[in-house]
Amino acid sequence: MVDILFYVFAAVAIGGALGVVMAKSPVGSLLFMVTTLASVAGTYVLLEAHFLAAIQIIVYAGAIMVLFLFVIMLLNLGHDYHRDLKGGAYAVVSFAIVGAMAGMLQRQLRGSGITDAVASGGRAIDAAIAEHGAIGAIAEPLYTTYVVAFEITGILLLVAIVGALVLAKRNVA
Amino acid sequence: MESLQPISGIWAIVAGAVKVTGIFTVLMLTIAYTTLAERKISAWIQDRHGPNRAGPLGLLQPIADGIKNFLKEETLPATAARFFFVLAPMMVLFPSLVTFAVIPIAAPLPTPVGVVDMIIADVPIGILYVMAFSSLAVYGVVLGGWASNNKYAFLGGLRASAQMVSYEVALGLSLITVLMLAGNVTLPEIIWQQQQLGMWFAFPLSLGFLLFVISAFAETNRLPFDMPEAESELVTGYHTEYSAMKFSAYMIGEFGHMVTASALMATLFLGGWDLPGTWDNAFWYQGQLISGFAADGSVIMANPAVWKTLATLAGFVAKTSFFLVLYIWIRWTLPRFRYDQVMALGWKVMLPTSLAYLMLIALTILVLDEVGVAWGFGYGLALTAVSTVCTIAFVFFVDRGRTITGAAAQRAQRVEIKTIPQPAPAGD
Numbered sequence: 001m002v003d004i005l006f007y008v009f010a011a012v013a014i015g016g017a018l019g020v021v022m023a024k025s026p027v028g029s030l031l032f033m034v035t036t037l038a039s040v041a042g043t044y045v046l047l048e049a050h051f052l053a054a055i056q057i058i059v060y061a062g063a064i065m066v067l068f069l070f071v072i073m074l075l076n077l078g079h080d081y082h083r084d085l086k087g088g089a090y091a092v093v094s095f096a097i098v099g100a101m102a103g104m105l106q107r108q109l110r111g112s113g114i115t116d117a118v119a120s121g122g123r124a125i126d127a128a129i130a131e132h133g134a135i136g137a138i139a140e141p142l143y144t145t146y147v148v149a150f151e152i153t154g155i156l157l158l159v160a161i162v163g164a165l166v167l168a169k170r171n172v173a
Numbered sequence: 174m175e176s177l178q179p180i181s182g183i184w185a186i187v188a189g190a191v192k193v194t195g196i197f198t199v200l201m202l203t204i205a206y207t208t209l210a211e212r213k214i215s216a217w218i219q220d221r222h223g224p225n226r227a228g229p230l231g232l233l234q235p236i237a238d239g240i241k242n243f244l245k246e247e248t249l250p251a252t253a254a255r256f257f258f259v260l261a262p263m264m265v266l267f268p269s270l271v272t273f274a275v276i277p278i279a280a281p282l283p284t285p286v287g288v289v290d291m292i293i294a295d296v297p298i299g300i301l302y303v304m305a306f307s308s309l310a311v312y313g314v315v316l317g318g319w320a321s322n323n324k325y326a327f328l329g330g331l332r333a334s335a336q337m338v339s340y341e342v343a344l345g346l347s348l349i350t351v352l353m354l355a356g357n358v359t360l361p362e363i364i365w366q367q368q369q370l371g372m373w374f375a376f377p378l379s380l381g382f383l384l385f386v387i388s389a390f391a392e393t394n395r396l397p398f399d400m401p402e403a404e405s406e407l408v409t410g411y412h413t414e415y416s417a418m419k420f421s422a423y424m425i426g427e428f429g430h431m432v433t434a435s436a437l438m439a440t441l442f443l444g445g446w447d448l449p450g451t452w453d454n455a456f457w458y459q460g461q462l463i464s465g466f467a468a469d470g471s472v473i474m475a476n477p478a479v480w481k482t483l484a485t486l487a488g489f490v491a492k493t494s495f496f497l498v499l500y501i502w503i504r505w506t507l508p509r510f511r512y513d514q515v516m517a518l519g520w521k522v523m524l525p526t527s528l529a530y531l532m533l534i535a536l537t538i539l540v541l542d543e544v545g546v547a548w549g550f551g552y553g554l555a556l557t558a559v560s561t562v563c564t565i566a567f568v569f570f571v572d573r574g575r576t577i578t579g580a581a582a583q584r585a586q587r588v589e590i591k592t593i594p595q596p597a598p599a600g601d
Contacts, residue, residue: 054301062308
């Protein structure tokens, strides 16, 4: 059952990713992107990473992609974009790069004892969830072991937001 | 003696199927009759009769509406983006119907084959599941507006996306206060913690409750926040071009969101199915259904009964209905905001207030834990005192002498008008 669902989600995720680059309208691309994000969230649920799945949907599908949609609609894209698309040689190079990356990934994962790592990692995660609950298992290391890295990431995001505001204000003036 | 084990095996599948079918049917009926309630209550508020032709007291009106919408002609604007135009109503309908799955509707029901939890799916992420799916609902609204290829519909869609993103922030932040107090995200545990605290979270988190209700109104696009469909500016906004069942799907989606938001507010802040007293408390704690802890830390076993389940179900229905009536009542009482007012309220009032309140509640919880106040009624009272001060300050800051003191000023004015000396009647 889990295997079947995994292949369904994987197929939808890859199909959605292809749709993002192949859709005729920007809004279509965006919806394919949402489909891909939702399918990835589905595979997270299969891995029992429920919290990650929920955050994936809330943050990416529910907030960031809505902002994308807002911008696409506000700028009214979709009428005059064909000139911006690079065809021919660019497409070939892009697919070659993607193929090379997939090959590297496959080389990296094959014969590296990845299944053992997944199995032991899974057992560790099960133990953590049993001890702290689905969210505590993430929150506990995040706010104890990795608290400095976590807070620095937060400051980085804050700096980015302030920077975006400064740039936007300068354009108005 | 009935066994107090959770239901399992084939009976769990049967119970699951019955719960899914039953709750879905009741949800759809509630949505249908909320439309009738809206029309009836608006009629009472405006001193009219309201729909009273179809069936006794107009009770068959939702069915008549449904038949009418089935038989109406489906229109498809010639310049619409056909695929997205048809897809959009479905994307509104779907999230509003699946989010109800994680809301517990009554105390666990004992049966001869095991105890049945009165919730469709007790997923470990609980409330986050609701947030995830309700945040997807905006796509249907925005896409519908865009695909119609109509400038009014398009403006409605744009407004919907801006408004939903703005108020989701305040909604999430006021929700975090509940999660901090309850210590978990699953709704059965949130109800359990309210039972243990001895009071519903509406009291110790009164300002969070207020902010959550306001944000929920904005998220469901109900007046005074119905900017996406403001009929005096945008015809009917994002669903201007929709007719028949597609229009009906938008309506079912909107009312479905209302029902789910009402049930959620009842669960988070009014104790869900909990009724006053400890007789109905029940929670799965380490595989046992308990109703509380004794003074020495040992567990007190719960004693579920069919009548308890029915009584708590009635309590849950009453609380949800209260919020549904509140939705309708406010819709027919308050005027609509201007668009800039909606944005200013969201970003300049709701966001800073909820952030400051979150910090204050976190600080209070920390102090109470450090001092060593036991989790119980005293703990709740201390938080209630802090929250009440915040709520009064917030209401006075937002009102700034406009509505509350304004009404008093009007009354004073009325006396003044009465005492204005009337000019003497013109002589002949």
